[in-house]
Amino acid sequence: MKGFNVLHPMGWDAFGLPAEQYAIDTGTHPSITTKKNINTFRRQIKMLGFSYDWDREVDTTDPAYFRWTQWIFLKLFNSYYDPSWAKAVDISLLEDALAEKPRRRSEWESSAFLASWRKAAQEAGNDPQQREAFVRKTVSDLRLAYENWVPVWWCEGCKAVLANEEVKDGKCDRKGHQNVVRRPMRQWLLRITAYADRLLEDLKLVTWSESIKEMQRNWIGRSEGAEVDFEIAEGPAAGQKLRVFTTRPDTLFGATYMVLSPEHSLVGKITASQQREAVHAYRSEAARKSELERTSLDKEKTGVFTGNYAVNPVNRDKIPIWIADYVLASYGTGAIMAVPAHDTRDFEFAQKFNLPVIQVVQPPDPKVDWHGFVDDGTSVNSTGPDVSITGLPTGEAKTKITAWLAEKGLGKKAINYKLRDWLFSRQRYWGEPIPVVHCEKCGVVAIPETALPLMLPEVTDYTPPATGEPPLAKATEWLNTVCPQCGGPAKRETNTMPQWAGSCWYYLRYMDPKNSQQGWDPAKERYWMPVDLYIGGAEHAVLHLLYSRFWHKFLFDRGYVSTTEPFTRLINQGMILGEDGQKMSKSRGNVVNPDSVIVEYGADSMRLYEMFMGPLEAMKPWNMQGVQGVYRFLQKAWRMVVNEETGRLDPAVRDAQADEETLRLLHQTIRKVGGDVETFGFNTAISAMMIFVNHLARQEVRPKSVLESFVLILAPFSPHVAEELWSRLGHNRSLAHEPWPQYDEELAREKQLELAVQVNGKVKDRIVVAAEADDESVKAVALASEKVIAALGGKTPKKVLVVKGRLVNIVV
RNA sequence: GGCCGAGUGGCGGAAUGGCAGACGCUGGGGACUUAAAAUCCCCUGCCCGCAAGGGCGUAUGGGUUCGAGUCCCAUCUCGGCCA
Incomplete structure (x- = not known):
């Protein structure tokens, strides 16, 4: 109505566990269940009269769609991240550089990052075989999609690996299974950490709520500090370096002990024999706990002494090394220097195990107790044989000690992130197959793009083997294949992609949904992108929205999209609660079924009520009587035009001049509704229309021109009723083609x-x-x-x- | 514990620093009807008062301002995210 070309699509992110679980339980193929559910949702959405462009419908489980999800994966696999250019680059450039190929020499010579790897390759020796092995390892280590053995959450109940975010309170967040343990497995990871800084920086380019941006910032968790090397003092590992990350290098003189995470690789080597048993017992205990349990502040601290010591580089003090589960392997280096005087958790730990507490920071306010003081102050007791920071304020102390460490080769300035690389494989059937094979001779080999889509094999048994291998391992015919590189025997990758994969780029497919030659036409991408408005739940604040931004930035680097950010404006609609004010759930019995609401009150009442309930972003409870209220409003609007006795136009509707008051109210209403739509204030827009109807329904003469304008502004809210009224008012073309009414400031005054x-x-x-x-x-x-x-x-x-x-x- | 957000009638909620409670629901009274539903009209924040009228009110306490639901400080409660 306002003349914009709007792309308003709908689609289905349909890979995932529920359909697979249902398949395991009933033997029904997940694609059948998925189709059935899609049909129900589509029917309900159509019933509500949303004007989606159904020609653009996508389904992430459709091979014509996931072919391109797999294509993006191959692009990630075939790229490395070049920090000196701060972008992703085709892996062939790295290969050329390491092999010193003349091809693109000027290009690879201009990267400082490639230069350092070339140097490392030269140091690997002149033996061509050694050299080749080094190149191969380096290339596979630097890919943006790479394999690694990682301790992952293994759910005994699901027989599947869970993502960190799927584990809540030490339980499986999907099914509530209790038996969740840490276990190392071969996994695929995506190097999202390479993009940490850009994901953080570019938040300032988007119009999102501050709270969502803040959540992303916290999730990325950038902190500046230093890496410091301590030396192991005793045993066979004596002299080895124990690296820690700290945000407070100014408190080094207050380090009275060290703590390793139970999973730390040095634990075995450094543990003194008399402590071996206790350490072993503690490690297996820790494997069962969630990070939440382990790091919770109100939890009683636990830990075991390893029997070994480390040397503090600033003062040569020998301090005991402990292991404790409040230190996580996944954060920093998995080891910390403990400064009990100025860290809450270290302080608790020191109290419990009677470890010394030395003050090294004086609070600015002398009345404040220094025990457990964690803020900035002035360094005290911080003088060693070679360096002193005593008397310096925290900021300067950090700078000075870090510079000293760097000069002596004992440490360096470092930035640490909480963000981890994205665990990108699942041991499940119902997901996109990862398009690589494992060849005995060539290692991991990508299948050619022309062989996409790589389909899932048809199976009858969806249960995973108890070995922990994915269900696809059972599909032997599919599994055994040939290597696309050497033609020798190879096995397909049996892990599938996580549910998030398909939803990472679907907005791009909407722009060109039927293209069989490419994921999207670059010209169409340039025309439509970026997404002007993205509406979704706040539950996607960190995962989907971060993954999506990461893929988009990668695609930008590789020249496939023209914008650095995918979603300009984001709005989080609030959740509608049940009538009891609780989250709707089947078990609570407070679920509102749109079908029955529509049968009783009609689709327009349902739509209108949802908009009238309150602000779009607020969480608000459903109330059937509220539906009744907007229903009455629509009835009244109807009777304003149509006489219920005769079923024809009401005699009060005439080709008459509107009186001044009516005209003023009309123009005020047009102004208010138009403005509110711009700011998503649908509830107040509807309220303004109610005021208008309450006025006009009372009038004995209702000018047709006034009614027509009103029906047009009602249309986006209540399309079915508005279309019908428009037709009753004597039009035989849809009002969707009518221009939005203009208001006259003078008449509205x-x-x-x-x-x-x-x-x-x-x-x-x-x-x-x-x-x-x-x-x-x-x-x-x-x-x-x-x-x-x-x-x-x-x-x-x-x-x-x-x-x-x-x-x-x-x-x- | 940290960060973010929010606290307004019986309920959902309105209110560019400018008449708090728009609009809707609920409840009460009335009209129409044999009756009911629907519809229409009136009332509905709290307290005092027969009334006219007056007082108090936006979680609590303070502050800024001619004027504060709105801005600032502190406290309490709830929600979200993180630990």
């Missing part, structure tokens, strides 16, 4: 205004003045009011304030 008159801020009277009256005459009318004179009680006003169109305040 009030001619007379009622102003409040306050004496010392309290309302004493109301006066009516002409809208264009100047301040002086308004003042005069206000001061002439009897009630005002009475309230003044003979006193002379000190000041009289006139607020245009609002009120007069008389100060005495």
Whole structure:
């Protein structure tokens, strides 16, 4: 109606566990269940009359779709991240550089990153075989999609690996299974950490709510500090370096012990024999706990002494090395220097195990206790044989000690992120197959793009083998294949992609959904991108939205998209709760089924009520009586036009001139509704339309032109009723082709205004003045009011304030 | 524990620093009807008062301002995310 070309699509992100679980339980192929559910959702959505462009419908489980998900995976597999250029680059450049191929020499010579790897390759030796092995390892280590053995959450109940975010309170968040343990497995990972800084930086380019941005910042968790090397003091590992990350290098002199995470690779080597048993027992205990349990502040601290010591580089002190589960292998280096005086967790731990606490920071306020003081202050007791930071404020102390460490080769400035690489494989059937094979001779080999889509094998048994291998391992015919590189025997990758994969790029497919030659046509991409408005639940704040941004930036680097960010504006619609104010759930029995609401009140009432309930972003409870309310409004709007007795146009509807008041209200309503739509204030837009209908329904003459304008502004909210009224008003073309009504500022203007008159801020009277009256005459009318004179009680006003169109305040 | 957000009638919620409670629901009264539903009209924040009228009110306490639901400080409660 406003003449914009709007792409308003709908699609289905349909890979995932529920359909697979159902398949395991019933033997029904997940694609059948998925199709059935899609059909139900589509029917319900169509019933509500949303004007989605169904020609653009996508389904992430459709081979014509996931072919391109797999294609993006291959692009990731065939790229490395070049920090000196801060972008992803085709892996062939790395290969050429390491092999010193003349091809693209000037290109690879200009990368400092490639230069350092070339140097490493030269140092690997001159033996061609050694050299080749080094190149091969380096190339596979630097890919953006890579394999690694990682301790992952293994759910005994699901027989599947869970992502960190699927484990809540040490339980499986999907099915509530209790038996979740850490276990190392071969996994695929995507190097999202390479993009950490850009994902952080570019948040300033998008119009999202501050809270969502903040969640992403916290999730990425960038912190600046230093890496410091301590030396192992005793045993066979003596002299080896134990690296820690700390955000507080200024507190190094207060380090009284060290803590390794139980999983740390050095634990075995450094543990003294008399402590071996205790350490082993503690490690297996820790494997069962979730990070939440382990790092919770109110939890009683636990830990075991390894029997070994480390040397503090700043003062040569020998300090004991412990292991404790409050240190996580996945954060920093998996080891910390403990400064109990100025870290809450270290302090608790030291108290419990009677470890020394040394003050090294003086709080700015001398009344504040330094025990457990974690903020900035002034360094004290921080003088060693070679360096001193005593007397320096925290900021300067950090800089000085870090510079000293770097100079002595004992450490360096470092930035650490909480963000981990994205665990990108699942041991499941119902997901996109990862398009690589494992060849005995060539290792991991990507299948050629022309062989995509790589289909899932048809199977009858969806249960995973108890070995922990994915279900696809059972499909032997599919599994055994030939290597695309050497033609020898090879096995297909049996892991599938996680549910997030398909939804990472679906917005791009909407722009060109039927293209069989490419994922999307670059010209169409340039025309439509970026997504102007993205509406979704806040539950996607960190995962989907971060993954999607990561893929988009990667595609940008490789030249496949033209924008650095995919979603310009993001709005999080609030959740609708059940009538009891609780989250809707089958078990609570408070679920509202749209089908039955539509049968009783119609689709327009359902739509209108959802918009009228309150602000779009707020969480709000459903209320059937509220539906009844908007239903009444629609009925009234209907009767304003159609006579219920005759079923024809009401006699009050005439080709008449509208009176001044009606016309004014109409133009005010058009203005209000139009403005509210821009700001997503649907609830107040509907309220304005209610006021309009309440007025017009009372009129004995209802000018047809006024009704027509009203029906047009009602249409986006209540399309079915509006179309029908439009037709009853004598039109035989859909109103969707009509222009949005314009309002006339002059006609919308009030001619007379009622102003409040306050004496010392309290309302004493109301006066009516002409809208264009100047301040002086308004003042005069206000001061002439009897009630005002009475309230003044003979006193002379000190000041009289006139607020245009609002009120007069008389100060005495 | 940290970060973010929010606290307004019986309920959902309105309110560019300018008349708090728009609009809707609920409840009450009335009209129409044999009756009911639907519809229409009136009332509906709390307290005092027969009334006219007055007082108090946006979680709590303070502050800025002619004027604060709105801005600032502190506290409490709830929600979300993280640990």
